Amino acid sequence: MAEPGALIAIGGHEDKERDRVILKEVAGRLNGGKLVIATVASHEPEGYFESYQEAFGALGVTNLVELYVEERSQSSDNPALEALDGAAGVFFSGGDQLRISSQIGDTPIERRIRELHEAGAVIAGTSAGASVMSETMLVKGASSESYRIGDLHMAPGLGLIRDLIIDQHFAERGRYGRLLGAVAHNPRLLGVGIDEDTAIVVEGRAFRVIGSGAAYVVDGAETTHSNIAEARAERALSMFNVCMHVLSSGDRFDLDTRKPTAGAHEEGAEARKDRD
C-alpha cells in the first residue's frame, strides 16, 4: 500500500523568483507528474495560475493544469474532476479559506483530492490554502492585536492534518494573539503559525521547516489558567504557561510527542567567526 504524500503548508508570499526553496520542494515531489493549481480560494482567480505556471516552469514543471470552480455545483462536474486525473500534486493558492471549504467541502472534488493524497500525491497550500488543511481552521480574527474574548471565527477545514490549527502570514501580520486565542479554546489543537516564505512539510506525524522565516508552535497542553470561558466579550485574553517553540529552516517537530529537534548547522555556517 502506498504511503500518503507530503502536506506542505506555506505561510503565504513564497519566493517565486529567486531561490524558490519552497516551490522546489513541491516540484521535487512530482517525479515529472502533473501538478494541479487549485485557485478555488480566490474570488477572482485571474493571474494566479499564470504566475505559478511561470514560477514552476522555471523549475522544469511543465505539466500544470488549473482547477477552479465558480460555484459549489461545479464541484461534482466532470471537467473539474478530470483536472485531477492522475495528478502527482495539488497546490492550493491563496484567497479565502472559506471559499475552499464551502465550494469543495464534502464534494467529489474533495474526495478525489483526499484519494490522491492517500495514494502518495503531494498536497501544498499557501496562505488560505495552508489554513484550510487544518481540521478546525482559523477563518478570521484580528491581526496586530492581543486576542479579545469572542474575536475569532473558526470553521471546519479539510482536515488533511489532524489536531493542528494553522495560521499564516504569521509574524508579518502579528497574528500571535489570535493563534494563542485559538489554542486557548481547546489545547488539544496544536497551534502552528507560519511566516511568509516559510513552510512546514508534514510527512506522517512529523514536520520539517523550510524557507526564510520561522514557524511558531503554540502548545497549550500544560496551560494552567485561561479566562476564555469566563471573561466578557472584548476582554483581553489571559493564558498562563503556554509552551512555545520557534522553529526555523531545518528544524523538525514531532506531532505526537510534541517535541522539536534542531536541524543540522546550515551550510556556510563554518564561515562564522568567533566573536571576540
Next chain:
Amino acid sequence: MAEPGALIAIGGHEDKERDRVILKEVAGRLNGGKLVIATVASHEPEGYFESYQEAFGALGVTNLVELYVEERSQSSDNPALEALDGAAGVFFSGGDQLRISSQIGDTPIERRIRELHEAGAVIAGTSAGASVMSETMLVKGASSESYRIGDLHMAPGLGLIRDLIIDQHFAERGRYGRLLGAVAHNPRLLGVGIDEDTAIVVEGRAFRVIGSGAAYVVDGAETTHSNIAEARAERALSMFNVCMHVLSSGDRFDLDTRKPTAGAHEEGAEARKDRD
C-alpha cells in the same frame, strides 16, 4: 525606612480621554503631591507636557512640572534638578529611549530620580519611558517580523527593574519576534511585552497588569535549544521550549518565582450568560 515607590511601565498610547485607568493609577499614588513630567525622550517635546497637564488635570492632579534637558550638560544644572524637588512622582513620556539614557544616565538627575523612588515616589513611563526602566533595554529591532540573528540593538537602561527587559506597543506592532530574540541572548532576563493602553505596576518583586490589553511574559529559563550564537546573520531564530504567559487586567506575576496568578473575576462578569 520608606519602601521604594511603585514602577509603572506603560506600553504606549494610554487612554487620556475616557476611563484613564492607567493615569488614575499614577494619580492615586501621588497623595496630592507634585508630578514631574519628564519629556527627555523626545527630540521635540512641544505638546507632550500640555497633553499630560490636561489629562492629569481632569483627574485632579494640578501640581505638574516639566523636566526637559536639551543637552546632557544640563542634567547637572540647578533648574533641572529643582524640578524634581519634593516630587511625589515622575512620569517619562515617549520618544527615544536612547535619548533618556544618554542624556540623564549617570548624571545628578538620574541619581535624584533614583533617590525619590527609593524614598517612595512613583516612577511611571510610557513607550520609550517604559523601555528605559529595564536593566538592559531594547533600543531597536524589526517589528512585524520573526527575529533574525543580529537584528537587535540593546543598551544599558536606567536599571530601575532588575532582570527584566521590557518591550512596548507589543501586539500592535508585532514585536513578539524581537522580544523572543532578546530573551534568547540571555534567558536570565525575563521578557515583558506590554500592549498599548496597558501597564505593569511593579511593587517589590511582583507586578500587576492594568489597562485594556495584555502583557506577555517570555520566560526562557527552560529553553532547550537556540541558534542565537551559532547561526549566520540574517538567519531566522530557532528557540525551543519557551514558556509564555499572557496576562490581562488584574493578573499578577511574581518576578522571583516567575509564576503568574489570575486576577479575580472582573466586575460585571456576573452578567455573563451560560452558553447553551
